[in-house]
Amino acid sequence: MDPTSDPKPIAGASNERVGHDGLVLVADDDPDVRELVAFRLERDGFEVMAAADGEAALELMQRRRPTAAVLDVMMPGLDGYEVTRRMRSSPELAEVPVILLTASVQEAAVTRGFEAGADDYVKKPFSPAEFIDRVKRAIEQRRSEPSL
Amino acid sequence: MLGPLRRSLSARILGVLALLGSLVLVLGLLLVAAINAQREAAAKASAAQAALLSAAELERATLDLETGLRGLLVSGDPDFLEPFRDARSTLGEQGSELSGKLERLGLGGERLSEIEAGIDRYLSGYVERQIKLASRDIAVARRIAASGEGKRQTDDLRESFDGLDAEITAQAGAELDQAEAQADAAKRIAALGGVLLLGLLVLLAVALRRSVLAPVGRLAAVTELIGGGDLGTRISDEGAPDEIGQMNRSFNRMADELEQALVTARESDRLREEFFGLVSHELRTPLTSIVGYVELLSEDAEGSQVLSVAERRRFIGVVDRNSRRLLRLVADLLFVAQLEDGRLRLESRRFDLALVARESIEAAAPSARSGEVTLASAIEGPIHCKGDRDRLAQAIDNLLSNAIKFTAGGGEVGLQVRSQGKVASIEVWDTGVGIPGEEQARLFERFFRASSARSPETPGIGLGLVITRAIIEAHGGALSLESVQGRGSTFRCELPIG
Structure with a gap:
């Protein structure tokens, strides 16, 4: 979680395609999951700002616009869907790619996520390597098609 | 009782039917009367016929008197008196017969008496005298006969008979007219x-x-709507306080019950769905950490070697903690599944409840510390009981961790355990958020989570109290709750011992 820690090269499939200069917001109420996601992002050179709930996440993003946001769906206060909706209706955060983390096995949860304006979703539990791929792909897609 | 009875629909329908029945009966009686009048008229007509016939016979007999006399006078032979003798012998009989018939016809006997008197006069005053005279001097008798005295008398009699006939005919006609008038009146009334x-x-x-x-039609329409799933539909106009109104009101009440049942069923469905969502979340969250950290550790072990020793140790700790969390959750779910199947088995061994309580306090100390909650205890002991030591420990742990979970920093949580005679009491109290009165009764329902516990920041899937109560009750005890919202809660277990 230390933003100054050196990016360490690791064996990854697609980590060369994205510059290691992004700032990623991570919001999850479970500290272990939050740290896992942050650790994996930081190892690929991202700077991470972490929040334990939706309100804190929005506050952090209003202070510093991130390159991407990783939001847990089930969070106290504002849930992941609501944070996504608010980002989409805010001029500064509308174009920030959002990756939802969902513990639900139901299709409806995925549909709800896309309806709220998410770019992608990752089902818990997930492989950290695959997760980092998804984040990078979402960022790249937004870069190539900014109007999405 | 009289009011509703008077308004009763079936009573009203029965009343109308009775009225209709009486009317039909009256009409029937009228028709019978008309028929009778006509039959009577017919009888009168035939009686008149008979009377006319009788009168004619009497008349003929009267004339036979003359015929006999004339035969005697013409021939001088007394044998020619045969018709006279026959007629005289039947006159009385025929007279009374005619009298009877006239009476039946409703005619007075004046005319007949007059005729009979005439006949008598003719018979004794003329015919019999002539016969006597003829036996002495037939020539004188013939002269008297030629004088027309007898003819005058018979003419008078004939005239009287004509008058009688006319009276009979007139009487019969009047009777017939009356009968017809009666029949006509009856027919008019019947029409x-x-x-x-x-x-x-x-x-x-x-x-x-x-x-x-119409009300039955409306009921059918509403039934159709409700049958089609529109359970909010009701019969808007329940109507009069009669049977139909009663049926409508009962129907609406039934629909209310049905709708309520459906609401309850949907609520329980919603709780179930929420429960599965929570279970999924609660299972997948520790699994995420286990799978994720294990992948980081195995990448490291397989060659990247980027983790520090401290990081490796920390990650293994995370995996360990989350595995235990998962295990606890799985155990709770299994416990509830066993409970539902009725397969809950308890051990029965002697142990010291006070010791178990002290262990629970020790186990709760770290989470109380991290929540900045003061933990107090008053445990008298030893308390020797018999039962499932681990399950009872789990029950006390659950109560303590609940109390700590719902008590903000600076608050206090306490455990008091003591025994009185053959009952041990375990009390867990806190100065936490408390439970609203209307939710207290539902608190021990499976999947139910109090409003204060419904935000996802509060871990748990609504099984803790279900499990705790099941354990206490399986030991023959009872779990009760006192709580004031915003002030705190006290859970009390009464457990039989010895």
């Missing part, structure tokens, strides 16, 4: 009654349509 009957039937049909068929 009027028939129209009235028809009118009443139409009124009855209209009334039945309005007060029975």
